[in-house]
Amino acid sequence: MEKNKFIVIEGLDGCGKSTQIQRLAAALRTRGEKVHITAEPTNFETGAYLRRILAESQEKDMYLQAALFLADRLEHITHPESGIARYLKDGYTVICDRYYYSSFAYQGTASDIDWVMKINLDCAQMLTPDLCIFLDVNPATCKQRIDAVREKPELYEKSTSLMKNIRDNFLNVLGRLQKTQNIVIIDANKGLDDVEKEILKYV
Numbered sequence: 001m002e003k004n005k006f007i008v009i010e011g012l013d014g015c016g017k018s019t020q021i022q023r024l025a026a027a028l029r030t031r032g033e034k035v036h037i038t039a040e041p042t043n044f045e046t047g048a049y050l051r052r053i054l055a056e057s058q059e060k061d062m063y064l065q066a067a068l069f070l071a072d073r074l075e076h077i078t079h080p081e082s083g084i085a086r087y088l089k090d091g092y093t094v095i096c097d098r099y100y101y102s103s104f105a106y107q108g109t110a111s112d113i114d115w116v117m118k119i120n121l122d123c124a125q126m127l128t129p130d131l132c133i134f135l136d137v138n139p140a141t142c143k144q145r146i147d148a149v150r151e152k153p154e155l156y157e158k159s160t161s162l163m164k165n166i167r168d169n170f171l172n173v174l175g176r177l178q179k180t181q182n183i184v185i186i187d188a189n190k191g192l193d194d195v196e197k198e199i200l201k202y203v
């Protein structure tokens with residue numbers, strides 16, 4: 001893969017995104033690439049507000065949530081100093097922990113998934129990733145991993161059945177988008193080294 005690419009890593013909470021992003025970044029840096037790691041929700045104001053909603057499991061309308069994630073995403077792309085577009089322009093490979101695919105899967109559980117896709121994909125300044133890798137892990141395994149490290153589960157970590165619905169949404173939406181976007185689904189129910197090797201085949 002050429003330099004200066006926008007790579008998104010997606011998957012359920014606890015699927016291993018953060019761990020694999022660190023490993024991928026290290027591998028790309030060894031190849032001499034400049035790498036910027038980033039995540040959604042962001043640390044900007046809307047992202048911080050969203051993290052509070054998630055941590056406190058606040059009752060919020062799904063359409064409102066989808067709009068807030070979109071607002072956070074727009075700032076994430078366009079922020080003049082630390083936005084994704086700025087890093088890409090400066091020659092970095094950008095690796096992003098979650099992007100609009102998460103809005104489709106999570107906010108799509110209790111709202112109109114097509115509306116969530118429309119507001120995101122129609123958005124004038126929205127950047128299409130060069131590659132999206134979905135780490136597909138059994139929801140029960142993800143739930144066990146989360147419960148092992150969290151005192152209190154967040155909004156979307158409350159039950160294996162909710163996580164199963166989110167996985168189904170991911171697979172549905174990614175299947176639809178695979179026709180027009182570069183999307184790879186990896187069986188990530190394996191050891192860390194095996195998953196890393198599989199990811200590197202596509203990057």
Ligand SMILES: Nc1ncnc2c1ncn2[C@@H]1O[C@H](COP(=O)(O)OP(=O)(O)O)[C@@H](O)[C@H]1O
Pocket residue numbers: 011012013014015016017018019020145149188189190191192195
């Ligand atoms: N392939 C794997 N096998 C076993 N444990 C894993 C694997 N990948 C990640 N983990 C563990 O699962 C937990 C969640 O991983 P993390 O990378 O934080 O996931 P995420 O960022 O997707 O929430 C961590 O404790 C991590 O060490």
Ligand SMILES: Cc1cn([C@H]2C[C@H](O)[C@@H](COP(=O)(O)OP(=O)(O)O)O2)c(=O)[nH]c1=O
Pocket residue numbers: 013014039040041054069097098099100102103104106107154156157
């Ligand atoms: C980007 C995004 C995240 N989310 C949710 C998924 C996760 O449950 C949560 C936080 O994501 P994440 O930071 O990956 O989880 P954690 O740091 O707790 O391991 O935000 C959405 O619901 N919609 C979105 O558009």
